[in-house]
Amino acid sequence: MSELCKLLFRNDQTSASMPIVVSSRIRLARNLSGYKFPRHATHMELSRVGEICRSVLVGCKLLKEPKIFAIDGLSATERCALVEAHLCSIELSKSEFGSSLLVANDNSTAIMFNEEDHLRIQAFRQDLDFKSMWLAIGELDDYIAHSMDIAYDDNYGFLTSCPTNVGTGMRGSVMLHLPGLVVTGQINAVISAMQKLGFVVRGLFGEGTSAFGSIFQISNQYTLGMSEIDIISRLYQVIISVIANEELARKWLLKNRNLLVYDNIGRSFGLLKWSYTMGSEEAIRHLSNMRLAIDYGFLPQAWRAGLDNLMVNVQPSHIQLADDKQLSVEERDIRRAMVIRKFFEKIPSLKF
Amino acid sequence: MKKCQICGKPATVNFTQIIDDEMKNIDLCDECAAKHGLFEQNGSPLSVLAALGEAMFGSIQKDMAARGLICSSCGCTPTIFKETGRLGCKNCYKDLNPLIEKIVESSQKGMRHIGKQLHSHSESECTCGTTKSPPTHSGACECNSPECKLDKLKLELERAITEERYEDAAVLRDEIKNV
Numbered sequence: 001m002s003e004l005c006k007l008l009f010r011n012d013q014t015s016a017s018m019p020i021v022v023s024s025r026i027r028l029a030r031n032l033s034g035y036k037f038p039r040h041a042t043h044m045e046l047s048r049v050g051e052i053c054r055s056v057l058v059g060c061k062l063l064k065e066p067k068i069f070a071i072d073g074l075s076a077t078e079r080c081a082l083v084e085a086h087l088c089s090i091e092l093s094k095s096e097f098g099s100s101l102l103v104a105n106d107n108s109t110a111i112m113f114n115e116e117d118h119l120r121i122q123a124f125r126q127d128l129d130f131k132s133m134w135l136a137i138g139e140l141d142d143y144i145a146h147s148m149d150i151a152y153d154d155n156y157g158f159l160t161s162c163p164t165n166v167g168t169g170m171r172g173s174v175m176l177h178l179p180g181l182v183v184t185g186q187i188n189a190v191i192s193a194m195q196k197l198g199f200v201v202r203g204l205f206g207e208g209t210s211a212f213g214s215i216f217q218i219s220n221q222y223t224l225g226m227s228e229i230d231i232i233s234r235l236y237q238v239i240i241s242v243i244a245n246e247e248l249a250r251k252w253l254l255k256n257r258n259l260l261v262y263d264n265i266g267r268s269f270g271l272l273k274w275s276y277t278m279g280s281e282e283a284i285r286h287l288s289n290m291r292l293a294i295d296y297g298f299l300p301q302a303w304r305a306g307l308d309n310l311m312v313n314v315q316p317s318h319i320q321l322a323d324d325k326q327l328s329v330e331e332r333d334i335r336r337a338m339v340i341r342k343f344f345e346k347i348p349s350l351k352f
Numbered sequence: 353m354k355k356c357q358i359c360g361k362p363a364t365v366n367f368t369q370i371i372d373d374e375m376k377n378i379d380l381c382d383e384c385a386a387k388h389g390l391f392e393q394n395g396s397p398l399s400v401l402a403a404l405g406e407a408m409f410g411s412i413q414k415d416m417a418a419r420g421l422i423c424s425s426c427g428c429t430p431t432i433f434k435e436t437g438r439l440g441c442k443n444c445y446k447d448l449n450p451l452i453e454k455i456v457e458s459s460q461k462g463m464r465h466i467g468k469q470l471h472s473h474s475e476s477e478c479t480c481g482t483t484k485s486p487p488t489h490s491g492a493c494e495c496n497s498p499e500c501k502l503d504k505l506k507l508e509l510e511r512a513i514t515e516e517r518y519e520d521a522a523v524l525r526d527e528i529k530n531v
Contacts, residue, residue, distance in 0.1 A: 031442065037439060039436055040428065040440035116438065131515065138468075141468075152470040153442070155463075155464055156464075157467060158470070163452055163456055164455075164459050166465075167467060168467040170467070221459075222460050223460065224462060224464070225461035225463065225465075226462070226467070227466050227510065228467045230510075231467075
């Protein structure tokens with residue numbers, strides 16, 4: 001099994017999963033002072049920046065077992081799988097030269113080299129523990145600032161290749177599972193309210209992607225004129241209020257549309273347990289209903305973390321990477337249904 | 353009164369479009385709405401969004417081009433920025449400042465950075481006149497001068513409020529008053 005596959009198909013992930021929240025992330029954008037930003041840099045400059053970043057970070061004690069992958073050394077499938085696992089952005093996965101991805105600390109830290117900025121430092125959690133995430137990423141950022149000459153201006157703060165990231169260079173984002181708000185038709189009002197409050201709502205894989213399986217990413221729009229702590233605490237407050245609205249929507253559905261809830265969940269359960277071919281979008285839709293079933297208490301809570309892993313593992317590139325030979329779309333659908341059936345063999349029956 | 357986001361006249365139409373689950377809200381005057389086919393049955397709403405982008409950035413770009421802005425370090429211009437959506441280097445923030453200011457004004461909460469400060473090297477001078485300690489996550493200098501002590505206390509207060517430690521916050525607030 002390749003290093004990349006070992007990293008992607010981990011079985012020992014912590015089960016810190018919680019209802020409604022799928023995962024959260026903090027990202028910091030940083031650039032080296034004496035070099036052009038990646039989009040305008042020559043191959044030689046990109047290589048030099050990559051070398052500096054690698055040499056500084058490989059020896060960093062804050063990073064446990066760091067693995068570095070040169071993006072141009074990965075196949076198209078491997079690149080897509082990193083996007084599916086939310087470790088790498090779509091932009092980095094399309095990079096043709098000089099970009100790398102460092103993954104460390106049990107996949108809870110990832111650093112992109114030469115993406116839109118020289119460094120994109122990311123910390124991930126499966127819950128809303130922003131405090132531990134901010135402490136971890138802040139410590140790493142201090143180490144980087146101490147070891148490299150970082151582009152910084154007293155007025156604009158940390159300088160980034162796009163002025164929409166300048167200042168703190170920080171983007172906090174939370175992935176939320178909001179089937180209640182989608183089914184009750186309130187999601188557009190929530191998206192609109194988020195935008196008025198200075199937050200951006202995106203689909204499952206970030207900018208310009210759709211919200212498969214009722215999963216949405218909410219992140220801060222502003223990076224300048226607010227402190228990091230202010231950005232995080234406002235994001236946290238907004239997320240808590242969206243969660244409260246989702247909980248209300250779910251309660252309303254169970255009280256007033258219980259047959260619809262049982263029918264949707266029951267059908268999805270049956271299809272996941274007994275299908276012999278299934279596309280990835282359909283799989284995500286039904287698995288989303290199973291996450292809802294766990295949150296409602298129709299299935300044991302202990303299955304949520306495994307289900308979240310499965311949602312990633314049934315994505316097209318993950319299915320392909322798990323097989324030695326090149327698969328057609330139809331073969332992938334068959335293989336996907338098999339992976340899901342295996343998971344559902346062990347799951348107890350629904351208790352409505 | 354809301355203004356038309358394309359021409360600046362008073363807006364009479366609020367146009368909402370959901371694309372890829374993202375809601376776009378635009379205020380338009382009658383004239384611009386009609387011009388972009390909003391009142392036609394088969395009018396393409398996307399053309400309105402494209403026109404809005406052009407209107408917002410196009411006018412800034414024309415203004416900047418007239419001033420002959422160019423980054424002396426990397427050669428980036430407002431036109432190159434428009435094409436790539438990215439600046440060339442850190443010096444662009446100085447040489448293309450009129451462009452940066454307009455973008456920041458329309459897309460950010462404020463014009464100045466008020467977050468974490470960069471302490472690049474342990475040898476560097478602190479504003480208090482002493483040598484800075486190695487960089488810390490708190491972003492505050494470790495010396496005991498009143499300026500730095502105040503900075504440190506303010507950061508601690510902010511953190512206490514975020515973590516909902518209100519008793520600690522009250523103590524810190526009093527300490528700040530005394531400094």
